[in-house]
Every structure is written in C-alpha cells, then in structure tokens.
Amino acid sequence: MELDFGYACISNIIKDCSTAKTVTIKQFKKIDDSETRHWKLKRITETNLQNTIRLLWHNIAENIKLYRFSSQLVPLATHQLGQIWDYTEECATKFAKIGRIITENGLKVSTHPGQYTVINTPKEDVFTKAKTDLEYHNRVLEAMNLDSTAKMVTHTGGVYGNKKKAKDRFITNFKRLDSTIQNRIVLENDDTSYSIGDVLEICQELEIPMVLDVHHHNCYNQGENLKKYLPKIFATWSKRKPKIHFSSPYSEEKPRHHADYIDAAAFKKFLNLAVDHNFDVMIEAKQKDKAVLKLRKELES
DNA sequence: TCGTGTCAAGATCTT
DNA sequence: AAGATCTTGACACGA
Numbered sequence: 111m112e113l114d115f116g117y118a119c120i121s122n123i124i125k126d127c128s129t130a131k132t133v134t135i136k137q138f139k140k141i142d143d144s145e146t147r148h149w150k151l152k153r154i155t156e157t158n159l160q161n162t163i164r165l166l167w168h169n170i171a172e173n174i175k176l177y178r179f180s181s182q183l184v185p186l187a188t189h190q191l192g193q194i195w196d197y198t199e200e201c202a203t204k205f206a207k208i209g210r211i212i213t214e215n216g217l218k219v220s221t222h223p224g225q226y227t228v229i230n231t232p233k234e235d236v237f238t239k240a241k242t243d244l245e246y247h248n249r250v251l252e253a254m255n256l257d258s259t260a261k262m263v264t265h266t267g268g269v270y271g272n273k274k275k276a277k278d279r280f281i282t283n284f285k286r287l288d289s290t291i292q293n294r295i296v297l298e299n300d301d302t303s304y305s306i307g308d309v310l311e312i313c314q315e316l317e318i319p320m321v322l323d324v325h326h327h328n329c330y331n332q333g334e335n336l337k338k339y340l341p342k343i344f345a346t347w348s349k350r351k352p353k354i355h356f357s358s359p360y361s362e363e364k365p366r367h368h369a370d371y372i373d374a375a376a377f378k379k380f381l382n383l384a385v386d387h388n389f390d391v392m393i394e395a396k397q398k399d400k401a402v403l404k405l406r407k408e409l410e411s
Numbered sequence: 412t413c414g415t416g417t418c419a420a421g422a423t424c425t426t
Numbered sequence: 427a428a429g430a431t432c433t434t435g436a437c438a439c440g441a
Contacts, residue, residue: 130436133437134438135418137437137438224420225420225432225433228421267421302423
C-alpha cells in the first residue's frame, strides 16, 4: 500500500518562506494613494506565490505529495478594500507556474477555508460572505488551471440549537453555490458538533466526498464505530483515492489542540483498522513537514 | 531586536 | 448585551 502524506501551508524546515504574509486593514487604511495600495497587495501576493513555489519544490524533493495552500495567498482578497486589482490576471504567470509544477509532478493539493466561512448559517449576509470566500478559493485554483480534483475542505458549521435543521440548511445552501464550487467541496467531521455519522449523512445526500478526521472523531463522536464507518466514508470518494486528516492531541488538558508531532503508535493502530483501504494522509501537526518526515521514518522501522 | 497585544471574518458559552 | 474562547501565523508597536 502506497501512503502519500502532506501538511498545511507552512514548512518548519524551509525558513523565511511564509505563504500567508498579509497586511492588516488598519495599516492598509493608512495608505493614502491607490497606487501604493495596489503595489502593497501585489508585492505581498507575489511573495506568497513565490514562497508557495519554493515549498512545492521542497515537497517534491522530499516526496511529500499532498499540500494544502494557505487561504491568505492574496491579502484582503475577500475584503471590500482589496477589490482594487485583478490578482489572477496580474499574477497569471505565477499562478499558472504553480499549477504546472503540481500537474507535472503528480502533487495533490487542497484548500481549507477557515472558521468564518460558514455555509449553513441562517444569516443571509454571513452566507454571502461564505460564498464570496469560496469563490475566492475557487478563483485561485482556477488561475492555477487545476481541475475539480483540487478540493476545498470545509466543516458543516454551527448547530444553532437544532442540528437537524442546521443539517438541512447546509444542504439547501450548498445547492445555492455554483456547480464549479460544489464540485470542489469536501466535508470534514469536526471536534465539537458534527460527528462522522452526521457528516456522512450529508455527504451521501449531496454525493460529495467526506474527509475523515481521526483526531476530531476522538474528540467528538456519538459512539460511532470507526472500523464499521470506514468503508462508507471512503465510498463517498467513489473512484478517487480518499483522504484523511490525522493529528495527535497536544496534552490531556488540551486534547483538542494539535501536538508537535504524530504519535506513531496511534497512527499504526489506525492503519491496522484501515488495513483493507488505500488513502492519502494530511498531517496536522505543529511541526508541519518535520512531523511528516518523522512519522514516515518511524513507520519504516 | 525582542516580546506582547492585536487582527476581517462566526459560533458558542459565560458573565 | 457584552466579553471570552476557539485557533493561529503574522503584523504592529513599544521597550
């Protein structure tokens, strides 16, 4: 079985290579003339894209096949103040180069819109903002010429005192998104509200893939038997190779936080459980790519 | 240069 | 109704 690994956004091996440089609204507002504002956004974006390229080469050298893009490649991209330039047009060459590196080297990439992007919100303005953010992520992936295998991972959202209604609203709101975006969205179980059973139900209904987060399942579940659920979860990916998220708890006091590295014994235990399946593994650990290399080494021995 | 408070955004729990 | 927390890297400011 060939296991491919990956990490999110930032390398702990390659120094001074942030892909999420930004400018705060407060500082941006202090800039008076529009030309300087434009220059500021463009310069930061180019740095983030160039650093992304550096990380991709690093990943190729280390045989790390999965990578999650920073959501902040383009600063203020979804903010009103940031609507002063056509970033995909002006940085088209760099976006295309990233896409070429990915395609030519068989890398598998994704994005993960943040906690503020809530599809199942009952507030219309919040939904509009969520839609805008998803459109931004999609625009970036399209600028890279990546097809719908480049996914956007999200959570279900809030419960709002009635999970059944909140689930239904996710489905309703999901259908209001552009089909290009629908085709990229995959749902992940979270650590407080939506268990693997909850998320699987939604994914089956919408016929979209489900990312199993093993750590979240340990944090929050409704007694679901993971081994029994695995075939159903992986089936949501149909012909494609499923992906899971794996991380280890930081401590007994803060079990939901991510630890520096992955507990190899715990990972092997999961492998035993999933022995009949083939899947990709996104490692969520504070030491990022260092944690990937360490785990891989420990699995070899 | 270093340490620390702050940051666009939502949901939820506490006060 | 207002504030803290979640989670997190990076910014911004003052020492």
